[in-house]
Each structure stands twice: as structure tokens, then as C-alpha cells.
Amino acid sequence: MALKHRCRELALAASLLALFTRCGWLPPDSPAPPPTVDPDAGLLHPWKITDHVLGPHALISDYDAAGFHSRTIAITARTYASPWSGSCNEAARARSQRPLADVAAEHDLPPARAAQLGLSDPLVEYKLTCGLGRTLPLTVYLAGARALTCWSGVCYLLAR
Secondary structure: OHHHHHHHHHHHHHHHHHHHHHOOOOOOOOOOOOOOOOOOOOOOOEEEEEEEEEOOOOOOOHHHHHOOOOOEEEEOOOOEEEOOOEEEOOEEEEEEEEOHHHHHHHOOOOHHHHHHOOOOOOEEEEEEEEOOOOOOOEEEEEEOOEEEEEEOOEEEEEEO
8 A cells, every 4th residue: 555655646746747847837948148259350360461552651662561461460359460560468459440541641542552452441440559568559450351551651451
């Protein structure tokens, strides 16, 4: 008789468990938090120098500027490195929007040549600064999969 009573208790417990499960007695799973996406993710890549534009006050020749083609500018969330600025391991960045015409005027680029670079308005200007060491700041103008950086009177076109 005790065994019969024990079997009834187990059957009742199983029925109650099934009932509570079907009725949503258990709290629902909380949704997974959305992934955090860096709004500056388009900047955070290794970039290759693919072309250049010499301004009228360039400190190097066209031939010397072409020598930088295929070199890399590496930018991550916390670091940057370029042939001109050196390497930084503790970088900060500020961003703003700039019209291509303003950037071209600021760097004395011929407007027709600036338009040929395939950059679209507005550009997103990133000013990268280094908190430690003597690494020089780096400014990058981003336009989708292309970017521009200027150094000593020469602007270099970058591609991912």
C-alpha cells in the first residue's frame, strides 16, 4: 500500500510540473543584450595608401610621396600607427563631420583633384591623439571604404 501511495505522489508531482511548465509558471528567459557596436567601427582597420595628392606647399616631391603607396596605417580602438606619426598604444579619438570642400581648402588641394579621389560628402574627421609618449596626432577623413590623411602638404588616399 505504501508503494501505491508513493506512486500516486510521484504521478501527482509530475502532473503538476507539466502543468506549471505549460502554463508559463517559470519566468521567461531574458533576451540577450544587444551587441555593443563601436560607432567608429568603419575607422578601425588597417588602411593601405593607394594614391596621393600634392598640395602647393608639399615638403616632399611627387616621387617621394609615391614611395608611400602600399604602406599601412593601422587603427584599432586603442592604438594607431602610421609612417609619419609613429605608433601609439593609448589613443583617444574625436570625431566630427566635415564637407570635402572644406578639407580640400584647408590642405590647399586642387578642387578638381580632390573630387577625383572618389570621396563622398560629408567626410567624418577623426583626430587621433596619443596619451603617452611622443607620438604625433593623426587626422583621418573617412568616407565609407575610403579615407584620406594629410601630412606635410601631401594628402594620401587610403583604402581598406
